Every structure is written in structure tokens, then in C-alpha cells.
Amino acid sequence: MPAPHRSPQVAARIGAFVVQAAAARGVDAGRLMADAGLAAAALADPEARMPLAVEERLWTLAAERCGDxxxxxxxxxxxxxxxxxxxxxxxxxxxxxxxxxxxxxxxxxxxxxxxxxxxxxxxxxxxxxxxxxxxxxxxxxxxxxxxxxxxxxxxxxxxxxxxxxxxxxxxxxxxxxxxxxxxxxxxxxxxxxxxxxxxxxxxxxxxxxxxxxxxxxxxxxxxxxxxxxxxxxxHEPTAAQVRRLLAEAMANGPPTLRQVAARLHLSERSLQRRLDEEGTRFAALVDGVRRELALRYVADPRLALGEVAYLLGFAEPSPFHRAFKRWTGTTPTAVRRAAR
Known part of the structure; x- marks a missing residue:
């Protein structure tokens, strides 16, 4: 049964920090909190959380009222x-x-x-x-x-x-x-x-x-x-956790299903089942992370294309170029040339 939906929340300490920073610059703290929807009681509770929307209103209103x-x-x-x-x-x-x-x-x-x-x-x-x-x-x-x-x-x-x-x-x-x-x-x-x-x-x-x-x-x-x-x-972001682990380790070659499962304290079968439930597969995540990183790296002119291949875990440039053509329909050289 799916978990009941709830709005994203953040620690009320973040809100307290924004209010204090704005007050130090002359902003009326009470009015800022009221207009953003932050209850004063939340500041007295170190464990309190508040909606993400309230945090974003605090930041936006504080910047406006500081004129900064x-x-x-x-x-x-x-x-x-x-x-x-x-x-x-x-x-x-x-x-x-x-x-x-x-x-x-x-x-x-x-x-x-x-x-x-x-x-x-x-x-x-x-x-x-x-x-x-x-x-x-x-x-x-x-x-x-x-x-x-x-x-x-x-x-x-x-x-x-x-x-x-x-x-x-x-x-x-x-x-x-x-x-x-x-x-x-x-x-x-x-x-x-x-x-x-x-x-x-x-x-x-x-x-x-x-x-x-x-x-x-x-x-x-x-x-x-x-x-x-x-x-x-x-949520239960198993796929997001896997993507993060893949991105962190990609330069040494994409980790295996077994290695990722161990990092998540799961069996290989349990990890596969969770990914199935989220509508994806481990191999698809590996390919997707490589594609996402490739687009970012190629957009960075400081990196030689050979370095990009290395950072994506390819043993040599040619497999990287083939993969990039499959992902985008063009070559990394063409993408970099078009960005100049």
C-alpha cells in the first residue's frame, strides 16, 4: 500500500536562521514570520519542521525587505x-x-x-x-x-x-x-x-x-x-539512491549491482525488486547516469574529451563516443563545437 502523501518539510531551524539574518539587517522579524506563515511556536521547538513552501517564502521576503x-x-x-x-x-x-x-x-x-x-x-x-x-x-x-x-x-x-x-x-x-x-x-x-x-x-x-x-x-x-x-x-527513492551512488563512483567504472546493493544494505534480489516497483532497472540507471554526466562534462570546456571518457568509467574514448552518439544522435565534438 503506498505511503500517504505529505508535503516536503525542512527543519524549522532553517527558518529561524533566515529570520535572524534578516532581523540583523533591520527587517521586522515578527512581520516577516507572519507574512511567510512561520509560527513562533516552531522556533521554540528544536525538533520542529515546517513546509518547504514556508522556507522559500522566508528567503524571498527577506531578500525583498532587505533590498538585497x-x-x-x-x-x-x-x-x-x-x-x-x-x-x-x-x-x-x-x-x-x-x-x-x-x-x-x-x-x-x-x-x-x-x-x-x-x-x-x-x-x-x-x-x-x-x-x-x-x-x-x-x-x-x-x-x-x-x-x-x-x-x-x-x-x-x-x-x-x-x-x-x-x-x-x-x-x-x-x-x-x-x-x-x-x-x-x-x-x-x-x-x-x-x-x-x-x-x-x-x-x-x-x-x-x-x-x-x-x-x-x-x-x-x-x-x-x-x-x-x-x-x-x-518517498522511497531507491532509484535516486542508486543514481547518487553511481555518480559518486562512476570514474572508477560503474559499480555492479552487487556493490550497490551492499552499499544500501540490501540483497541483490531486494534491490532489483524495489527498482522493478519503481518502474526501472539497474542497467537503465547506469546508462542514464552516464548520459547525464556526459552532457554536463561535455559542456565543460575545461575537460578534454578523453578525460570525459575516463570520468564516465570508459576504458578508452571510442566506446564513449559510440555511447554518446546513441544517447544524443550526434558526437561530443559536434556538441562542444556548437556551444562555442
């Missing part, structure tokens, strides 16, 4: 330890920045029903993609810019040295001063991209967290695992 189209980008500077409770502490107690991002990707569901982070290895670094796990739904401008900026802010805080991205992209259109973005990320972003993301170099990801405490880390992550197990996802 880059409100979300600038609000990230106000993040402090504990702002997002267990998720925040799980990230901050990781031994290095790469592990911190892996924990963010795993535990983000503690604060948001739809938002996910996909970690995709690229040449010399890692691309962190931020998206919603629901068709036709995307993060609002302010939330998207806050989220990517917060990655750089928190990485700088816990790593003890400034962090700069190699590249940044947003799925929405441009709407602010390029220098303001450069001040946060170290580079100017690209807009109207397929997905909002940033790229961090391996040298940055390997930085140790000076204040990391292995004992505290074990306690925090054990608690985070308990909360994650208790917090059922909005």
Missing part, C-alpha cells in the same frame, strides 16, 4: 557551530574536508526532505552538486546561493584556512554583482547551468580539520545515524 538580491549569498557568513544541530556537528567533527562533505551528503535529510548533495569526482577535485530529489522542483535562488556559499564558509571555519572553489555554477539566471560572488567563492559563477554546484580541489579536500576529535566524532555520527533511521524519507 544577494541576501542568501551574504547570509552564509552568519553560520556558527550548531546552527543546524546534529548535521552541523557531524560535519564539523569530521577528520578532513572530504569526509565533512561525505557526512553532509549522508545526513542532510535530517534538515531537509528534498535537498541532496551529490559528490562527483572530477579531474583533480570533486564537484558538489546541490539539487532536489523530486521531478520539476528546484531550490529557490536565495536558498541555492546560501547553500553553496555555506559550503565554503564552513570549510574555511573548520579547516583553519580560506577555501576557494575552482568553479561555481547556479541553475538560476544571473541577478547580482559578480564581485560579490567572487568575494565568497574566489571565482565568478556560471549561471543557467544544468545544476547548481561547485568544484573543490583535491588539495583543499585533503586538509585536516585541526579541532577534529575522534571520540566526539563517533558519538555524534552514531546519534546522526539513529536520527536518520528514524526520519523516513518523503
Amino acid at each position: 538580491p544577494l541576501f542568501g549569498l551574504r547570509a552564509a557568513q552568519a553560520i556558527r557551530p550548531g546552527t543546524f544541530d546534529v548535521l552541523d556537528y557531524a560535519v564539523r567533527t569530521a577528520p578532513d574536508l572530504r569526509s565533512a562533505l561525505q557526512r553532509l551528503a549522508r545526513y542532510n535529510r535530517l534538515v531537509h526532505d528534498l535537498a541532496s548533495f551529490v559528490l562527483v569526482p572530477v579531474e583533480g577535485g570533486l564537484r558538489v552538486e546541490h539539487r532536489f530529489d523530486a521531478a520539476g522542483v528546484t531550490p529557490c535562488r536565495q536558498a541555492a546561493e546560501f547553500t553553496l556559499a555555506s559550503l565554503v564558509v564552513v570549510a574555511t571555519q573548520i579547516g583553519g584556512a580560506p577555501v576557494r572553489a575552482q568553479a561555481v555554477a547556479f541553475a538560476h539566471s544571473a541577478g547580482g554583482d559578480a564581485e560579490a560572488y567572487r568575494a565568497v567563492f574566489g571565482v565568478a559563477p556560471r549561471f543557467d547551468a544544468p545544476v547548481s554546484c561547485l568544484v573543490l580541489a583535491d588539495a583543499v579536500l585533503e586538509r585536516a580539520v585541526p579541532a577534529a576529535d575522534p571520540g566526539l566524532s563517533r558519538i555524534v555520527t552514531a546519534h546522526a545515524e539513529q536520527l536518520l533511521a528514524a526520519h523516513a524519507p518523503l
Whole structure:
């Protein structure tokens, strides 16, 4: 029997943060909350959640009332330890920045029903993609810019040295001063991209967290695992989980059904059955992830086509070119030439 439908929700702590950031800039907090539909009682309950629609109204109204189209980008500077409770502490107690991002990707569901982070290895670094796990739904401008900026802010805080991205992209259109973005990320972003993301170099990801405490880390992550197990996802996105695992591991060749099933703590038969129930097959997901990544990589002029083939797990360029022609009806060279 299908689970009853419910609207996507986020931690009320996110709403509290937006209200506090706006109030610090002179916005009437009470009126902002009332107009967005955020009940004051939710701010007093650390476990409270609120509809995603309320969060998006808060971001939009806060930006309008501050008169700042880059409100979300600038609000990230106000993040402090504990702002997002267990998720925040799980990230901050990781031994290095790469592990911190892996924990963010795993535990983000503690604060948001739809938002996910996909970690995709690229040449010399890692691309962190931020998206919603629901068709036709995307993060609002302010939330998207806050989220990517917060990655750089928190990485700088816990790593003890400034962090700069190699590249940044947003799925929405441009709407602010390029220098303001450069001040946060170290580079100017690209807009109207397929997905909002940033790229961090391996040298940055390997930085140790000076204040990391292995004992505290074990306690925090054990608690985070308990909360994650208790917090059922909005849907049963087995296919979405498989796609994420495939994207993360693709550069080493697509993982097998057995490997993915093990990562999801399922038998191969159980995983196949769940995918069947969702109307898809493992092989189709592998092909779909490869196609999606191929389109993104080919659109990135910094990557040679030979590197694209490698990042997609092809042993040599020729099978990649054949697959790309099957996916798109044209060649990667033609697509790149047309984009110039």
C-alpha cells in the first residue's frame, strides 16, 4: 500500500536562521514570520519542521525587505557551530574536508526532505552538486546561493584556512554583482547551468580539520545515524539512491549491482525488486547516469574529451563516443563545437 502523501518539510531551524539574518539587517522579524506563515511556536521547538513552501517564502521576503538580491549569498557568513544541530556537528567533527562533505551528503535529510548533495569526482577535485530529489522542483535562488556559499564558509571555519572553489555554477539566471560572488567563492559563477554546484580541489579536500576529535566524532555520527533511521524519507527513492551512488563512483567504472546493493544494505534480489516497483532497472540507471554526466562534462570546456571518457568509467574514448552518439544522435565534438 503506498505511503500517504505529505508535503516536503525542512527543519524549522532553517527558518529561524533566515529570520535572524534578516532581523540583523533591520527587517521586522515578527512581520516577516507572519507574512511567510512561520509560527513562533516552531522556533521554540528544536525538533520542529515546517513546509518547504514556508522556507522559500522566508528567503524571498527577506531578500525583498532587505533590498538585497544577494541576501542568501551574504547570509552564509552568519553560520556558527550548531546552527543546524546534529548535521552541523557531524560535519564539523569530521577528520578532513572530504569526509565533512561525505557526512553532509549522508545526513542532510535530517534538515531537509528534498535537498541532496551529490559528490562527483572530477579531474583533480570533486564537484558538489546541490539539487532536489523530486521531478520539476528546484531550490529557490536565495536558498541555492546560501547553500553553496555555506559550503565554503564552513570549510574555511573548520579547516583553519580560506577555501576557494575552482568553479561555481547556479541553475538560476544571473541577478547580482559578480564581485560579490567572487568575494565568497574566489571565482565568478556560471549561471543557467544544468545544476547548481561547485568544484573543490583535491588539495583543499585533503586538509585536516585541526579541532577534529575522534571520540566526539563517533558519538555524534552514531546519534546522526539513529536520527536518520528514524526520519523516513518523503518517498522511497531507491532509484535516486542508486543514481547518487553511481555518480559518486562512476570514474572508477560503474559499480555492479552487487556493490550497490551492499552499499544500501540490501540483497541483490531486494534491490532489483524495489527498482522493478519503481518502474526501472539497474542497467537503465547506469546508462542514464552516464548520459547525464556526459552532457554536463561535455559542456565543460575545461575537460578534454578523453578525460570525459575516463570520468564516465570508459576504458578508452571510442566506446564513449559510440555511447554518446546513441544517447544524443550526434558526437561530443559536434556538441562542444556548437556551444562555442
